[in-house]
Amino acid sequence: MSLLSVEDLHTHFISRDLDNEVRVAKALNGVSFSLDAGRILGLVGETGAGKSLTATSVMGLLRPPAKVVKGRALFEGRDLLAMDADALNAMRGRDIALVVQSPKSSLDPLTRIGDQLIRIHRVHRDATAEQARARAIEMLTAVGIPDPARRMAAWPHELSGGMAQRILIALALMNRPRLLIADEPTTGLDVTVQAQILDLLRDLVRQTGIGAMIITHDLGVVAHYCDEVAVMYAGAIVESGPVGEVFARPAHPYTQNLIGAMPERLKLGHARTIGGPPPNLYALPAGCAYRDRCLRAADVCATPPADMPLTDGHVARCHRIEVAA
């Protein structure tokens, strides 16, 4: 059984426009993936593809007008989307932890970091203040904070970006979760700091056997830190598989474009026309959502493509794979 198995997840933004007409933005359109314990999954895609929304949908953190309209998210076999709020609250922060974007705005500015660490532990675990404090110092040490006992008294505004990001990871790990979801954990950090944070995450997964999902738009991070990769476009996963396999033989035209656009693979001066506007989620085309931007689109692409299995766990959702290859 997978640690986390997301099946056919649909999330819509349902609102009314000025004429009081109902407008539906189909932000997630059948997202399916699974993650095993001890593995790191990289979820990649461009702005608006639905990466963060996938995480917030699974965690039950959506606010109106966003709503899960269909699908399941099985964590150790239990459907998170069917759980009541109390049951979900008990699991979040304990069994499943989320490291959100922008660390500096995610810490409580009026609480010393040590107190924040102790609080999340005592909410979920039956621990004395001393035990919680010891655990907090242990976690600060684990994430490489120098002089952890003294840093317990630090205020969030005293931290650098890299330091704040480590505190968030320490917070996420306080209760020994079995699943860690990290949303852009290193975006905005300097490269030398980025490497330290990612090393830390990888070591944790290797040592404790938890499962982790890293949401990123940086293919370099995926290439070097993830075991599996899932590529999102217009709220759906268009290609997924083992990292080595997907990077060596990307099958979906969108993945090929994305990998070809990395600076290392880029040959300048081709006047390429890729890019293009992101799809309009209010009026997605019938069939493949990528067909307007796809150079290999054909008549068949007006019908929804199915997942095509390629090799060992490598799957792409495209009608024209044999043409792309």
Next chain:
Amino acid sequence: MNAPVLEVDRLVKHFPAPRGLTVHAVNGVSFTIREGETLGVVGESGSGKSTIGRTVIRLLAPTAGSIRFRGRDITRLSDAACRPLRADMQMVFQDPWSALNPRIRIGDLIAEPLKLHTRLSAAERRDRAEALALRVRLTPELLTRYPAELSGGQLQRVCIARAIATNPKLIVLDEPTSSLDLSVRAGILDLLAELKEETRAAMMFISHDLGTVKLISDRILVLYLGSVVEYAPSDAVFADPAHPYSQALMSAHLPADPRAVVRRHVLEGEIPSPIALPPGCAFASRCPVAVERCRGSRPPLEAVGGDAAHLAACLRIAEGANRIPAEALHP
């Protein structure tokens, strides 16, 4: 050799800090950019990249040092005296959303520099704006739209069109692709590479993304806490960085290829505050090969291996002890 467009000599920029203290943002930086040349400026946040970019085109007044633009000393020019120069020196900022007035149409935004710096008639400006839009691959129907109706990539093309409108001799690009998605970024880089060939303008490309810098730059300036640690041709810096900081920086770069072997040196130790810089090498506190001598005085920029084009500021290079030892590299 092409004529130098920008010559910067021992540039210093200080900012006042609370309680009468001083932030030493830029501490004696020298470099030259020639016609048709692109200088990549790399370094971490706080290294002084953007401050240098803004100071050389005189959006900021330098504290000390000199800036020569096409042979003319512009270090001490008043703001009013700088204004006519702006036609020849332009800037593209990181965030196109905040760089453009949201209440002005795209066509007028592109024509704005022409209005300020040329005597073209309104009709001529419109024609030229349309030609510029086509040059940066924007469709003409966008000219009547407002910035909010365009995507980030399109807006950055508008900023580039504005920057090249007056045929400048120097363009400073401060993280021009950092806020853009990968596939959009590729298109912008293509455009910049074409414009570099076409306009022969000197470019200063500021970025923390080493992959992008490598792609577009002829020479590289590596900064650490406001000082140049290495200044060399792009190929040399990426193939064989001499300064230990450059080595650590390059080693932390993750190429988008799972087969590429990455052996990173993880920097430890505290970064000194730019308010209280140490007397010696600013990198010594994190440097794996630093010795006591490094903390005494600031190391000068010197030719590496007798190559006058490749400069680095590290005392350990002459001793052959500048390499980060293999055992300090993590797989």
